[in-house]
Amino acid sequence: MIQAMIVEDEYFVRKGLITTLPWESFGIRIAAEASNGRKALELLAEKPVDLIFTDLIMPAMNGLELLRCIRQQYPGIHVVILTCHQDFHYIQDTLRLGALDYIVKTELETGNLEEALQRITDRIKGSATGRSEGPGTATVWLDSDETLLQSHMDEWLKLYWVIRDDDFEQLRLRLETMQPPIPKLRKVMHSLIVEVNRLIGMGDLHEWLNRSENVDNWEEWRTYIARFRRAVGEKLRSSSYPEYVLLSILDSVEYMKTNVDSKVTQSAMAAKARMSRGYFSKCFRDIAGKPFPEYLKELRIGRAKLLLIQSGRHIADIAVDCGFQDYRYFSRQFKEETGFLPSEFRISAGERGRNP
Structure with missing residues (x-):
């Protein structure tokens, strides 16, 4: 059983998370709770856990500071960030610091948390069998990862991310958090480009496909997807409609x-x-x-x-x-x-x- 801690400053949100979600169905037991990062560290000194779910915005010590301390003092503890859409500029920092995953709080309201919990427990099991946590460096790719990736790519096909910055940031960060191997990343991007071309007729399909084959790491992918988004946006906006x-x-x-x-x-x-x-x-x-x-x-x-x-x-x-x-x-x-x-x-x- 994975021993977990909830760190959330809003009392009713914290209690709701603890009491209403099917933690044990995913092999998770909530062993502790804290209202901010400082209290979480005090509890960890007495009773370390395997997994921490932490809000980002909290008094005394926020989630980003807590993550930094955990990486220094308890490197074996997995951390999952609880965030809101407007916190996307923080999420990149948490991923660089080694956060296992993040959950957008609207997932808690729409019933998608079970999918998130399955993803998280699969990642913990994967890391226990030798899977690296760095984006794009995974040595194990699970069947559940493949299913989740295909479902996630369906969201890219809706094209709202071309118009809305928040949608783009959410999808981009989610894909990086999934850590698909680079060859797998190229494959799904290939499918995305073909489908987007079918949906709106890009015109330079082969050029974008060739560029995708040259993506060798996540930094190159970020540059590539930003350029592709800009090209699709220009196509959509070429008609000058509002x-x-x-x-x-x-x-x-x-x-x-x-x-x-x-x-x-x-x-x-x-x-x-x-x-x-x-x-x-x-x-x-x-x-x-x-x-x-x-x-x-x-x-x-x-x-x-x-x-x-x-x-x-x-x-x-x-x-x-x-x-x-x-x-x-x-x-x-x-x-x-x-x-x-x-x-x-x-x-x-x-x-x-x-x-x-």
Whole structure:
């Protein structure tokens, strides 16, 4: 059982953390609590623990000062930072000082803490088996790390990080905290670039892919992702639309990626965005890089391809689920996009699976 301490100056927040979370389900026992860094150090002198969750902003001694003292006096103790969005400029310092991870406090409110606790306990187990804690230097990459990384990269595809500085800082720091090996980092960046190009049509895809292959460390990655963000931002802003319009179109794109049935129409999405149909159509084409009907058709065909490969459902049912009420029209559209009829595509995909 991992012995842990909560360091948090707000009494009710601290007690809430201790009493309401399923610590023991993750092999963690809260053995001590403190209201600031100074009291935490006094307790550690009497009863050392394995893991400390600490707020950053506290009286007497803040979380950053506490982390420095722990690194000097108790280097074997893992430290997780509890932070708010506005504390991002502190998080980089905590990671450099060796913090194991950080939890944004909104995760506590949205029910995502269990995922965070699993990530933290996996990291502690990984370090016990020889995993290095420095970003990008991990010698062990766990299955749970891979699952978490793939889930995290889905957040990059939402593109809000291109517009909002806080979103970018949060995603960047989270990825660095995960410590994927550099070859793995290149692979996920490759996928991100390809998908962003598909979403908004960057135009210089191969140049960005080639640059990603030359990333050899985290410092180079920070420079690379900042430049890529700037290029994507310039593409999105090239139409000179105000930020609220850019975000509204991004909201529409995100909605369409998970909703492709027949109820998703240009008129419906325009109403959802509180725009006239004509203005929405123009904004969408300029920002997303292609007309709304073409964009929606590509999403629907992409969804149909997945269902044809991953399920044995009737093709007519798949067509309806993907927004095509007429099976014959669906077949024509599918062949126009892929070169195969849906039935041919399913057979071909099955043969490729059997003969990789």
